[in-house]
Amino acid sequence: MRRLLALFLLVLLSSCHGSSPPVAPAPASSAPADDFRSSTTYEKTALPVRLRIPALHVDSPIIDLGLQDDGAVEVPESVHEAGWFDGGPRPGQDGPAVILGHVDSKAGPGIFAGLHKVKAGTLVEVVRADKSVAKFTITKVSRVEKTRFPTDLVYAPSLDPTLRLVTCGGTFDHAAGSYRDNVIAYADVV
Amino acid sequence: MRKLGYRIAAVAVVTATAATVTAVRLVAPSEATTTTVGRMVAGAEVKAAPDSTSPADLAVDFEALLGQHSVLASNMMRSRFRGDDDFVQAANASLGRNTDDMTGLVGKLFGDATAAKFRPLWSEHVVMLFAYAGALADHDDTAKAKALAELTEYETRLAQFFSGASQGRLPMATALPLVVTHIEHLTGQADAYAAGDYTKADELFRMGFQHTYDLGLGLAKALLPPSDTAVLDEPVWRLRSQLGKLLAEHAVLIEDTTRAAVTRTPDFTASGQSMNANTSDIAAAVDTLFNAAAAKQFQQLWGTHVEALVAYAAATAAKDTAKQQMARDTLTKFQKDLAKFLSAATNGRATPAALEAALGEHDRMLMQHADLYAAKNYQSAHDIAYETYDHMFHLARTLADAFGSTVAAKLPKGGAATGFGGLAGHV
Incomplete structure (x- = not known):
């Protein structure tokens, strides 16, 4: 079968080659390659400055977050502000951008108090310093023990333009003064 | 598994696993007189990569x-x-x-x-x-x-x-x-x-x-x-797949662009634009993996490589041996510079010598492709184009693993402390 197909193709090729006039582009009078320049003007995606999640009534400035001395991610000082992990991609850029926010203070709700109950399809907008807006929709929400935090799924680089929103949830360890779990919302760029 | 292919083993470029093996070329079915051909790259005998x-x-x-x-x-x-x-x-x-x-x-x-x-x-x-x-x-x-x-x-x-x-x-x-x-x-x-x-x-x-x-x-x-x-x-496989796509596309676009340069056809300009778009995409990947400054530096280096290959093809068409040699010299410097850059970016996970050898092989194949095309040796030109694609795809796999390991070492450890208990029992 393979040989028959190859033979058929060759017959076609031979017959066509001899009969049809070429419609090839004629060689240029000068060599266009002489003027070729490779692109060198890489434009980076602007920094995120504001987070909006209308369904959760979230509309907050975004601060930059790095790593603490022990290697854990920094968190915002204010429970009413979101923070972007600046060791990873910027929102809308290829790769997983990560934004963190508190679920609560000692006395009341924080910016991500409603994240654990957000629905798939919920719109998330990130306004950037150049006024452009990266839009995402939530695809799933999971709750995981902090001791089993899925670092690779949240932070590890692929080239898919995604967003992860991270906060606390689950039971509260009063002795340690912290929640035992993290709530993670995964979102894809629109 | 492909019958003909360059397998750039992770052990070749990534120090953590080995340092001697760089590439292997298996033999095409048409090359019936030989079995397996080893190559000498950077002074090391080439051995077959493990069959995955x-x-x-x-x-x-x-x-x-x-x-x-x-x-x-x-x-x-x-x-x-x-x-x-x-x-x-x-x-x-x-x-x-x-x-x-x-x-x-x-x-x-x-x-x-x-x-x-x-x-x-x-x-x-x-x-x-x-x-x-x-x-x-x-x-x-x-x-x-x-x-x-x-x-x-x-x-x-x-x-x-x-x-x-x-x-x-x-x-x-x-x-x-x-x-x-x-x-x-x-x-x-x-x-x-x-x-x-x-x-x-x-x-x-x-x-x-x-x-x-x-x-x-x-x-x-x-x-x-x-x-x-x-x-x-999983991210590691996504990165292997995505980087493979970007770098394999680079191989096909540079072949397309240099072919148009050799034949001086008016489709060259569009080919060059596609080439540049791919270069920007690869730079964006470097930004994702490292940072914007690294992306900018990478794009400059990579651009030198692309321009030199196009210049080589144009010089080949013009039979200008002096310009061909200039392009070769530029590529030799590029190979050293990019190898140094990538090795530093990966904290030594990718060794400069192995990277330089792999980039040198990539450029050698592309110049040979231009030579063969200009000489109207089309069968061989297509053969080398096929091998170049394979080579680049597998080099991408090696780079993806080195990049991934480097980035993984810098990721936050553990979960995030994002709550104080005010809503305990409710979230």
């Missing part, structure tokens, strides 16, 4: 072959318009070789029975695409309509084949649009190329490559049991 035959490895290989099919089919159709002497080779050798490799992989992935059905079915649309291109070249609307009708009927049969082999995981309603898009990209780029709209033709060429490449992974995930493919959604 996990379903995930094969799935990633499958997407590379499908992407390559799109490129070869586009080139075959364009050759038909141009009336090149090389179109017989392009159509019959490179595409046939790609189909052979794909059939072998289909057999390993999905079984011999599926492979036996796949080969004739797949080959059928190559013939139909050739007929379509011929109709366009001959301005024969009747033949074009006939070819289109055959392709339309074929799309359904191919979609049924994939859907049927998926055991319900790939519904016909999903499979058919994927196949239709593949055919539309190929016929669309052919229409535009025949009309002299090279910019549109090359945009569709890129879209066709990217769609078909991704289609390969989608098909593998649909046709294989979920237990075999779950890992493909």
Whole structure:
């Protein structure tokens, strides 16, 4: 079968080659390659400055977050502000951008108090310093023990333009003064 | 596993595992007088890389072959318009070789029975695409309509084949649009190329490559049991797949651009634009993996490489040996500079010597491709183009692993302390 197909193709090729006039582009009078320049003007995606999640009534400035001395991610000082992990991609850029926010203070709700109950399809907008807006929709929400935090799924680089929103949830360890779990919302760029 | 391929072993470039092995070339079926050819790279004897035959490895290989099919089919159709002497080779050798490799992989992935059905079915649309291109070249609307009708009927049969082999995981309603898009990209780029709209033709060429490449992974995930493919959604596999796509596309676009430079055809400008778009995409990946400053620096270095290869091709066309040597010298410096840059970016996980050797091999193949094309040795030009694609794809795998390990070492440790207990019991 393979040989028959190859033979058929060759017959076609031979017959066509001899009969049809070429419609090839004629060689240029000068060599266009002489003027070729490779692109060198890489434009980076602007920094995120504001987070909006209308369904959760979230509309907050975004601060930059790095790593603490022990290697854990920094968190915002204010429970009413979101923070972007600046060791990873910027929102809308290829790769997983990560934004963190508190679920609560000692006395009341924080910016991500409603994240654990957000629905798939919920719109998330990130306004950037150049006024452009990266839009995402939530695809799933999971709750995981902090001791089993899925670092690779949240932070590890692929080239898919995604967003992860991270906060606390689950039971509260009063002795340690912290929640035992993290709530993670995964979102894809629109 | 591909019958012909450069396997750049992770052990070659990544210090953590080894330091001596860099590349291996297995022998093409046509090279019947030899068995396995080792190469000397950077003073080290070349040995075969371990044969990776996990379903995930094969799935990633499958997407590379499908992407390559799109490129070869586009080139075959364009050759038909141009009336090149090389179109017989392009159509019959490179595409046939790609189909052979794909059939072998289909057999390993999905079984011999599926492979036996796949080969004739797949080959059928190559013939139909050739007929379509011929109709366009001959301005024969009747033949074009006939070819289109055959392709339309074929799309359904191919979609049924994939859907049927998926055991319900790939519904016909999903499979058919994927196949239709593949055919539309190929016929669309052919229409535009025949009309002299090279910019549109090359945009569709890129879209066709990217769609078909991704289609390969989608098909593998649909046709294989979920237990075999779950890992493909993990970041390390996503990065291998995505970096492989970007760098394999670089290989096909630089070949396309240098071919146009050698032949001084007016499609050069559009080819150069596509080349630049790919360079920007690779720089964006470097930004994602490292940072914007690294991306900027990378783009400058990579641009030097692209410009030198184009300059070499142009000098080859002009028979200007002095300019050819200038381009070679530029590439030699580029290989050292980029190797140093990548080694530093990966904190030494990728060794400069092995990287320099791998980049040198890449450039050597591309210059040889230009030489062969200029000498009208089309069969060999297509052979080296095929090998260059394979080489770059596997180099991308090695780089992806080195990059991934480097970034992983800098990621936050543990969960986030984002609560104080005010809503305890409610969240």
